[in-house]
Amino acid sequence: xxxxxxxxxxxxxxxxxxxxxxxxxxxxxxxxxxxxxxxxxxxxxxxxxxxxxxxxxxxxxxxxxxxxxxxxxxxxxxxxxxxxxxxxxxxxxxxxxxxxxxxxxxxxxxxxxxxxxxxxxxxxxxxxxxxxxxxxxxxxxxxxxxxxxxxxxxxxxxxxxxxxxxxxxxxxxxxxxxxxxxxxxxxxxxxxxxxxxxxxxxxxxxxxxxxxxxxxxxxxxxxxxxxxxxxxxxxxxxxxxxxxxxxxxxxxxxxxxxxxxxxxxxxxxxxxxxxxxxxxxxxxxxxxxxxxxxxxxxxxxxxxxxxxxxxxxxxxxxxxxxxxxxxxxxxxxxxxxxxxxxxxxxxxxxxxxxxxxxxxxxxxxxxxxxxxxxxxxxxxxxxxxxxxxxxxxxxxxxxxxxxxxxxxxxxxxxxxxxxxxxxxxxxxxxxxx
Numbered sequence: 001x002x003x004x005x006x007x008x009x010x011x012x013x014x015x016x017x018x019x020x021x022x023x024x025x026x027x028x029x030x031x032x033x034x035x036x037x038x039x040x041x042x043x044x045x046x047x048x049x050x051x052x053x054x055x056x057x058x059x060x061x062x063x064x065x066x067x068x069x070x071x072x073x074x075x076x077x078x079x080x081x082x083x084x085x086x087x088x089x090x091x092x093x094x095x096x097x098x099x100x101x102x103x104x105x106x107x108x109x110x111x112x113x114x115x116x117x118x119x120x121x122x123x124x125x126x127x128x129x130x131x132x133x134x135x136x137x138x139x140x141x142x143x144x145x146x147x148x149x150x151x152x153x154x155x156x157x158x159x160x161x162x163x164x165x166x167x168x169x170x171x172x173x174x175x176x177x178x179x180x181x182x183x184x185x186x187x188x189x190x191x192x193x194x195x196x197x198x199x200x201x202x203x204x205x206x207x208x209x210x211x212x213x214x215x216x217x218x219x220x221x222x223x224x225x226x227x228x229x230x231x232x233x234x235x236x237x238x239x240x241x242x243x244x245x246x247x248x249x250x251x252x253x254x255x256x257x258x259x260x261x262x263x264x265x266x267x268x269x270x271x272x273x274x275x276x277x278x279x280x281x282x283x284x285x286x287x288x289x290x291x292x293x294x295x296x297x298x299x300x301x302x303x304x305x306x307x308x309x310x311x312x313x314x315x316x317x318x319x320x321x322x323x324x325x326x327x328x329x330x331x332x333x334x335x336x337x338x339x340x341x342x343x344x345x346x347x348x349x350x351x352x353x354x355x356x357x358x359x360x361x362x363x364x365x366x367x368x369x370x371x372x373x374x375x376x377x378x379x380x381x382x383x384x385x386x387x388x389x390x391x392x393x394x395x396x397x398x399x400x401x402x403x404x405x406x407x408x409x410x411x412x413x414x415x416x417x418x419x420x421x422x423x424x425x426x427x428x429x430x431x432x433x
Contacts, residue, residue: 005125005126006113008126009112009129010109010112012399013129013132013133016397017101017136020101020139020140020143023147024047024143026155027150029093031043031152032044033091036146036149036151037146037415040083040145041086042086042091043143043146045089046143046146047098048072048075048091048097048101050101051100051104052073052076053132054101054105054108055068057131057373058107058111058132059104059107059108061128062111062122062128063108065111078376079376079380112129121372121373122373127188128373130399133400134190134399137396137400140397141397141400145416147259148249148415153260154259154260155259156260156331158328158329158330158331159329159330160332161325161329161330161332161394162334164335165339166340168208168336168349171205171424172207173204174205174299174302175304176201176203176204177200178199178200179199179297179298180199180308181199181294181298181366182195182196182404183196183404184196186311186402190377190405191369192363192365192366193405193406194366194368194369195366195368196309197367197368199294201294201298203431204291204295204425205425205430206348206423207288207348207422207423208348208349209270209349209350209421210270210336210355210420211279211420211421211422212268212269212270213267213268214267215271216247216271216274219282219285222285224282225245225246229284230281230285231277231280231284232277234277235277235278235281235411238275238411239277247272247414248414249273258331258332259331268335268336269335269336270333270336270350271355272332272333272393272418273414273415273418274358274420275411275418276290276387276411276418277411277412279358279418279420280360282422287424289360290359290360291359291422292359292360295359296359297403297404299351300348300351301403304346309403311403311404312342312402312403313342313343313344313352314341314342314344319353323341323342323352324342324350325353325354325394326353326392326394326396327398328394328397329394330394332394333355333417333419334350334353337349338350351390351391352391352403353391353392353393353396353401354393354419355417355418355419355420356389356390356392356396356416357389357390357420358388358389358418358419359387359388359389361387361388362385363383363386363388363406363408364383365382386409388406389407389409390406393418
């Protein structure tokens with residue numbers, strides 16, 4: 001690892017930890033140990049868990065050092081204990097968890113200066129450090145989602161997102177043809193993003209912007225939640241069982257609650273906290289469908305002029321504040337049209353940040369997939385049970401968001417910062433123009 005790469009890893013570790021501390025220091029100890037939803041862990045579990053993963057991979061594996069706390073490995077193994085059961089475990093208390101993650105981090109910074117980072121894939125180009133940074137940022141977004149579910153006075157503050165800078169509406173036409181999906185070059189890309197491979201996508205139309213609150217309200221006002229025609233069998237069964245009548249945190253009177261503040265719904269913000277079933281029902285009502293994962297990525301990454309795939313819709317440079325709403329800089333999606341500098345060559349806006357976008361695709365490995373460095377990151381989730389989300393949200397950090405990054409969840413989930421945009425097949429007359 002070059003000096004520059006070591007410095008980058010140290011800076012990203014510090015920046016990420018600052019976010020974790022902010023999310024946990026924002027509440028008192030009673031809130032840290034409380035389970036705010038059975039879908040989520042207590043915040044104190046997430047804090048110690050990121051420290052435990054850092055210890056396992058960086059201190060013990062990369063550094064070859066003795067364990068800091070081998071006695072707690074079982075408590076913080078996400079596959080051994082369901083989230084609903086974690087409050088009953090003998091977890092580290094807030095003070096003990098904070099002391100633990102500091103001890104681990106001190107060892108990591110010590111070994112970062114001297115450890116050999118050549119000779120095996122885990123350490124090439126600092127991959128193990130990048131993996132741990134992304135893991136912690138993913139848990140930071142999970143903790144942010146927990147904050148959205150907690151009851152009580154608001155504790156998080158951030159400036160509002162920028163206003164819309166230009167009108168964005170309608171659809172973009174994406175011509176049929178091959179493009180390169182995934183990556184084999186991104187140093188810190190995770191196993192499910194690899195390898196790069198050629199995919200042929202038939203022509204399609206895709207919304208130039210995510211579906212907004214106003215558009216989704218029109219679906220609800222038209223009786224969309226009461227009309228079985230728009231729902232799949234499993235979606236309709238879930239809608240009935242869960243009593244769904246609108247997106248999560250909507251009150252049905254033109255207001256919603258966001259991080260403890262009840263406020264009027266902003267009509268031109270992307271709708272958030274909708275499940276895959278709800279997104280699919282809206283798309284059917286609108287005479288459209290959800291995009292496939294390949295369609296989404298082609299719309300986001302393919303540069304038809306250059307004939308290649310970019311890292312991001314706007315190009316290959318890392319996200320800057322003018323490109324996308326990322327990193328918890330704001331506590332809501334930005335209005336449609338707020339980031340014209342982030343548009344793709346096809347004129348599709350806000351593909352990165354704001355809201356995770358549901359696709360129609362189940363989660364699976366690409367041709368040539370190889371689990372690395374452990375099956376439990378991706379491979380054990382492959383199958384029709386999960387649907388892929390792309391693009392990141394306002395709560396996703398740039399370190400854990402790329403044009404190739406893949407998220408996944410159950411179709412019923414909506415505690416995540418999930419939204420969507422629609423796609424459709426061209427009509428014959430639209431191809432003959």
